[in-house]
Amino acid sequence: REKPVNGLISEIESVLNVDQLAILLESFPIKLRTDLWEILSDETQQNVFIVMKNESRQLLLDVLDDAQCFPLLTKLDAFNLLELSESLNDRFIDYAVSNMTAKQRSLYKKSCDYDLSEVGHWQNFTELQIPQRLKLSAVKKVCAKSLPAFTDVAYIVDDNALLVGEIAINGIFNATDQQQYLTAINQHVEFIDSNNNISEAAEKLINSGKSALPVVDDNGCLTGRLDLPTAYRYKEQIIETQLIQSAGLVEEEDLFSSVWLSSKNRAVWLGINLVTAFLASWFIGLFEATIQQVVALAVLMPVVASMGGISGSQTITLIIRGLALGQITEANKRDIIVKELKVGAINGLLWAIVIGVITYLWFDTFLLSLTIFIAILGNIVIASLSGVWVPWVLSRFKIDPALSGSVVLTTVTDIFGFIVFLGLGSLLLL
Amino acid sequence: REKPVNGLISEIESVLNVDQLAILLESFPIKLRTDLWEILSDETQQNVFIVMKNESRQLLLDVLDDAQCFPLLTKLDAFNLLELSESLNDRFIDYAVSNMTAKQRSLYKKSCDYDLSEVGHWQNFTELQIPQRLKLSAVKKVCAKSLPAFTDVAYIVDDNALLVGEIAINGIFNATDQQQYLTAINQHVEFIDSNNNISEAAEKLINSGKSALPVVDDNGCLTGRLDLPTAYRYKEQIIETQLIQSAGLVEEEDLFSSVWLSSKNRAVWLGINLVTAFLASWFIGLFEATIQQVVALAVLMPVVASMGGISGSQTITLIIRGLALGQITEANKRDIIVKELKVGAINGLLWAIVIGVITYLWFDTFLLSLTIFIAILGNIVIASLSGVWVPWVLSRFKIDPALSGSVVLTTVTDIFGFIVFLGLGSLLLL
Numbered sequence: 049r050e051k052p053v054n055g056l057i058s059e060i061e062s063v064l065n066v067d068q069l070a071i072l073l074e075s076f077p078i079k080l081r082t083d084l085w086e087i088l089s090d091e092t093q094q095n096v097f098i099v100m101k102n103e104s105r106q107l108l109l110d111v112l113d114d115a116q117c118f119p120l121l122t123k124l125d126a127f128n129l130l131e132l133s134e135s136l137n138d139r140f141i142d143y144a145v146s147n148m149t150a151k152q153r154s155l156y157k158k159s160c161d162y163d164l165s166e167v168g169h170w171q172n173f174t175e176l177q178i179p180q181r182l183k184l185s186a187v188k189k190v191c192a193k194s195l196p197a198f199t200d201v202a203y204i205v206d207d208n209a210l211l212v213g214e215i216a217i218n219g220i221f222n223a224t225d226q227q228q229y230l231t232a233i234n235q236h237v238e239f240i241d242s243n244n245n246i247s248e249a250a251e252k253l254i255n256s257g258k259s260a261l262p263v264v265d266d267n268g269c270l271t272g273r274l275d276l277p278t279a280y281r282y283k284e285q286i287i288e289t290q291l292i293q294s295a296g297l298v299e300e301e302d303l304f305s306s307v308w309l310s311s312k313n314r315a316v317w318l319g320i321n322l323v324t325a326f327l328a329s330w331f332i333g334l335f336e337a338t339i340q341q342v343v344a345l346a347v348l349m350p351v352v353a354s355m356g357g358i359s360g361s362q363t364i365t366l367i368i369r370g371l372a373l374g375q376i377t378e379a380n381k382r383d384i385i386v387k388e389l390k391v392g393a394i395n396g397l398l399w400a401i402v403i404g405v406i407t408y409l410w411f412d413t414f415l416l417s418l419t420i421f422i423a424i425l426g427n428i429v430i431a432s433l434s435g436v437w438v439p440w441v442l443s444r445f446k447i448d449p450a451l452s453g454s455v456v457l458t459t460v461t462d463i464f465g466f467i468v469f470l471g472l473g474s475l476l477l478l
Numbered sequence: 479r480e481k482p483v484n485g486l487i488s489e490i491e492s493v494l495n496v497d498q499l500a501i502l503l504e505s506f507p508i509k510l511r512t513d514l515w516e517i518l519s520d521e522t523q524q525n526v527f528i529v530m531k532n533e534s535r536q537l538l539l540d541v542l543d544d545a546q547c548f549p550l551l552t553k554l555d556a557f558n559l560l561e562l563s564e565s566l567n568d569r570f571i572d573y574a575v576s577n578m579t580a581k582q583r584s585l586y587k588k589s590c591d592y593d594l595s596e597v598g599h600w601q602n603f604t605e606l607q608i609p610q611r612l613k614l615s616a617v618k619k620v621c622a623k624s625l626p627a628f629t630d631v632a633y634i635v636d637d638n639a640l641l642v643g644e645i646a647i648n649g650i651f652n653a654t655d656q657q658q659y660l661t662a663i664n665q666h667v668e669f670i671d672s673n674n675n676i677s678e679a680a681e682k683l684i685n686s687g688k689s690a691l692p693v694v695d696d697n698g699c700l701t702g703r704l705d706l707p708t709a710y711r712y713k714e715q716i717i718e719t720q721l722i723q724s725a726g727l728v729e730e731e732d733l734f735s736s737v738w739l740s741s742k743n744r745a746v747w748l749g750i751n752l753v754t755a756f757l758a759s760w761f762i763g764l765f766e767a768t769i770q771q772v773v774a775l776a777v778l779m780p781v782v783a784s785m786g787g788i789s790g791s792q793t794i795t796l797i798i799r800g801l802a803l804g805q806i807t808e809a810n811k812r813d814i815i816v817k818e819l820k821v822g823a824i825n826g827l828l829w830a831i832v833i834g835v836i837t838y839l840w841f842d843t844f845l846l847s848l849t850i851f852i853a854i855l856g857n858i859v860i861a862s863l864s865g866v867w868v869p870w871v872l873s874r875f876k877i878d879p880a881l882s883g884s885v886v887l888t889t890v891t892d893i894f895g896f897i898v899f900l901g902l903g904s905l906l907l908l
Contacts, residue, residue, distance in 0.1 A: 065685050065686075067685050068685065071803050071804070071805060074805060075800070075803075075804075075805035075806065075807070075810055076810065077810065077813045077817075188651065191648060191651060192648050192651040192652035193648065193652065194648055195630070195646065195647060195648040197630055197687065197688065197689065198628075198630070198689055199630070200625070200627055200628070200629070216625065217625060217647060218621060218622050218623065218624055218625040221618065221621060221622040221651050222622035222623065254707075255495050255497045255498065256495075257627065257707075258627065259627065259628055259689055259706075276689075276706055276707070276710075277684075277687075277706070280706075280710045283714075284713075287717060288799075291795065291799075292795065292799075295791050295792050295795035296788065296792055297792055297795060297796065301796060303796060303800050303805060303806070303810075303814060303817075304813070304814075304817060307817060307820040307821055307824065308824075310817070310821045311820075311821045311824040311825050311828075314789070314792050314821065314825060315825055315828060315829075317788060317792070318785060318788055318789065318825060318829055319829075321784055321785065321788045322781070322784075322785065322829065322832070322833070324784075325780050325781040325784040325785065326781060326836065328780045328784075329777050329778055329780055329781055332776065332777045332779075332780070333777045336773045336774075336777065339769070339773050339776050339777075340770060340773045343766045343769050343770045343776075344766075346762065346769050346773075346776035346779070347759050347762045347763045347766065347769075348759055349762075349776070349779065349780075350755050350758045350759055350762070350779075350783070350892065351752070351755040351756060351759055353780070354751055354754075354755040354758075355748060355751065355752065355755065358726065358747060358748055358751045359744070359748065361725050362725050362726055362727055362744050362747070365721065365722065365725035365727060366727065366731060366733060369718075369721075369722075370505070370733050373501050373504075373505075374501070374505075375501060375502075375504060375505035375733060376505065376733070377505065380505055380506065380507065380733075383507045383734070384733060384734075387507075387733075387734060387737060387740070390737040390741075391737055391740045391741045391744065394737065394738075394741040395741050395744060395745055395748060398741075398745060399745075399748055399749075399752065402752070403752070406756065462780065
């Protein structure tokens, strides 16, 4: 029974790359996942371990004993360990560090000084450095020996590792004498400071049209480079994290995370939501007497709430994108509000008429129809305005609007909608 | 008054790159945007025009007269025009084509044969091609002259443009004689078929760890390459489009799109939503008599609906990601449902108790408290299950669950919640 399984596994290992293997593993429940894991070759285990999701890696470390865990950590370089360090406990990190070469260890220690939001944490150390004192023939030999991926230029450094220039790879091979070589060196290098914010640095690199930018420390010394795959992976991770967190999930929840962990993670968001739901209920409760006499108001409440919610979420989606791109400022805020007000008025009027007519046909009461007409018009307009000011205010208080914007917005439109609808109902229908 | 403005503009042009200029322009209302546009230099206009959002480009073409539009189109190459062709009308496309070099024109015509979903549409033509018959010395000269960005390897083609191998750039410079050069050529090139699906090809390239992959046609001839920035930009665009469309907006709506256009775009989603809202209302209407006698039921309806909605959206977010990664199959579907069922039961029980107690304290009626206890427990469990089957069924019918999943889900949880809550209320409280 062993044979065909082994054949199958070596087949899988040859067909799938490590990223695909990680995704495959994550689509198995824990028990099966561990079985599959154990028949992978040691080398594949080491490689897949690096690219797994944080939570999947944790799940794996939890079920494996130490003798199985340690081999996974023997081949990590500084860049890999930095990526994993969040999800490994100190025992494992110490082990991985002790197994590094002296050079990787010192690179790791240096990068650890940087915060997760700083470029220094994300740099890699595969850049091509050329000492300034090297002669052209020696430089050519260095480049001919090996060029790391994503290397369009080599960086020239002086004896103190100071970044003094860069030269295109073809410039090196094109030069026939020392003079030509020196002329081809560009001394105005576009670089990134290792203390820069990683989001801004990633944007800068992507906009530069280059495949990597050099990273320098406070003294102007070259410490590494930020490459395009890292910049894009960082951006993707941010978008993914926002998506997951805006549903009240914890970053990178695994399809088969333990039931208790999943329940705990999700309970928090349900609790926050419960507070806002009871708030809406409390406002409805103020109109108990009215509802008792005009039950149609209770019947139509979902229509008022949901039309407001949708209008608001359409506006907030545009505004959140605009804020993320830095397109929304004090200067154009007024124009944006005026535009959303107009759009809200047009759609408010349209749907207030439609809903008013349907309500009249259903309940045959003109005043009820008038009540919902006004409530829908008002709620859609208010929702469009709130779609602008809610994310604006949240971002002023340094709260990510992509995360909590829609909860706040729905609370506002629900409560406003219910007050207008039930309040008007009390005035007109009692 | 002209002078300082011109100084300011040339300052802006020197500080901002074209992407940043496009974002800046898009943060102005149309009138101001046109004014700013007109004082940009011709060259900047041409470059910014290429990177704008489709809708912003359209807005601009609408306000400019033809004499101003045509110069924007004179310098487009095949790759650029392909990117723009969706948002330009035929008159402009014909003009741009007629202004191309013969080579770019033939590349454009060739790429036009491909569908937007095929790699052929997305390839660019900057790859380094080396004829097979060239001797090493000539090859070295070609490479020394110029290397396009993102070029880690050169592609070797025979006289019929057939892709026969690839060689790393350093391999070329490392070779000292013809024999070494020929040995360094890798004949098993990883390539992409021009008819391949662009999503899968982009994934393949990103996973390959290379900065570009060659694109070949049905005959095995090299037609271009897919580079990493294009692959990532494609992925980003897909995610952005999903986000925007899932709010019922039209792709790439501009902050200052015309009021009528914005209203029209958003009205469709509001209309779809209205149908589902009236459906919920209709079910509530079935219990009018009950609500009239126990108004507290109406007061608590938002709590039942919203707890179900949130639970469902947490599950659906995970499942949609799992489906997108291909992690959810017939084989593990049952395990996922069992897990979500357990998580739903735990959170359902927890919050049903909390809400039951709060309801008892508020209304002091044990049977009302029992009613909402059962309704919340049931709705959270059903919502967790629906979070799995709704996207599953939608994707079976080739409907993108990221787009319409949450509308369907909320409709299910609203209606189920109201029926259980009001139905039980009728049984226990009347």
